[in-house]
Amino acid sequence: MQFRDPATKERSFTLILKKYQEKLYWHIRRLVVSHEDANDVLQNMFIKVWNALENFREDSQLYTWLYRIATNESLTFLEKEKKRSSVSLSDVESGLSNKLESDKHFDANKLEWKLQAAIQKLPEKQRVVFNLRYYEEMPYEKMSEVLETSEGALKASYHHAVKKIEDFILNS
């Protein structure tokens, strides 16, 4: 009800924004890499939240709803980047790798940077699964609601991703 009442909507929205902004920002940032892009996606995401807030069914969880919007906005952004560049997916992944390497703090010898490079090699959806589980420590049950995929498939995807990343790091 507080989302539908204009008198309380703004206050509620601000509370939601302040509570989740950092978590959602980092989730988006790890997918799109650059701060500028993450900022754009995050703000667009919250504008959509504002517009959809009145219709939000309060029986479903706000947490998973927000993550779903953030994930979809990030993937849509990456899709647009792909179309804008008119290049193959592998080149888009190279583009993200380039963005990573252009970071002034990038150090190819450091394990944590190698990890980010390895993550960028994963297919988009698998990247999302890995980030949500590894960084957010999101339970598979919640992830299933966010990504609308079975828990078993998510678990298999995550385990496979861990193996691929480990192999990449050890062989790089």
Next chain:
Amino acid sequence: MNELQELSPTLAAIEKVNVFTVPEGYFEYLEADVLMRIEKENGLTGHAEKDVPAGYFDGLATSILAKIKAKESEEENKVEETGILSPQLSAIQHTQTFEVPAGYFDTLADSILARIKTADAEDAATEIRVLSPMLYSIQNENVFRIPAGYFEGLSETVLNKVKPAAKVVTMKSRTATFFKYAVAAVFTGVMALGVFKFTGNSTKNELPDYVKIGMNDIKDVDQELAKISEADIIKYLEANDTDVKAAIVANSVDKNELPTEEDYLFDEKALDKYLNSINIDELKN
């Protein structure tokens, strides 16, 4: 007999009689008994001799070989059948179209074992520690940087985008400064008028000392006003019939946002609408 007679007449004279005896029916069941023992010793289930056809075991090896050859022939016939029905399908019958990631089967066993080990690990930290101690060790390392103060300003940035028409006018320092001088002007104006009226003089040099001291004190009004809250300033101005709304509009709003002359021509309530949109009442409360 002649030979035995010549050798021993005594032995030749003995009647040939069998003194040994055998159990009754011994020879009648001897063959069946022997076969049964053979079957037992070879691990075969006991079947009565009468259940096994005659010559069964003699032809058994030949029969089995024949069946094996028939089965092989049947498989070949199937291939031949496919080839007859569709040479194209026969040509690609054993061609695999689905691809499997490189090394998939090499790592499959390890993956399954890992999943078994982590099956009971409900939390992500335990899971990654089992799956990859290396990744577990760097889980909290963050390589990405953000501009200073980014999150502090984010909510206002987003709110300005979602509600541009309902921008709340905040009492910024320059507005507060205006109010201070508005009050100071009212105050000094009253004081000056009062002084001149009282003394009847217009030149400072002729003013009594106590007035000169008072006028020096007026320079400190600004400092004193800084201590007064903005809400109190508004209340004071209202009490002195000062147009608070006009003051706010004049000092805190971008002139480009004000209604244009044409707006006033077409809508006599243009100003009221604009003032309502910037929530003056909310500011006063």
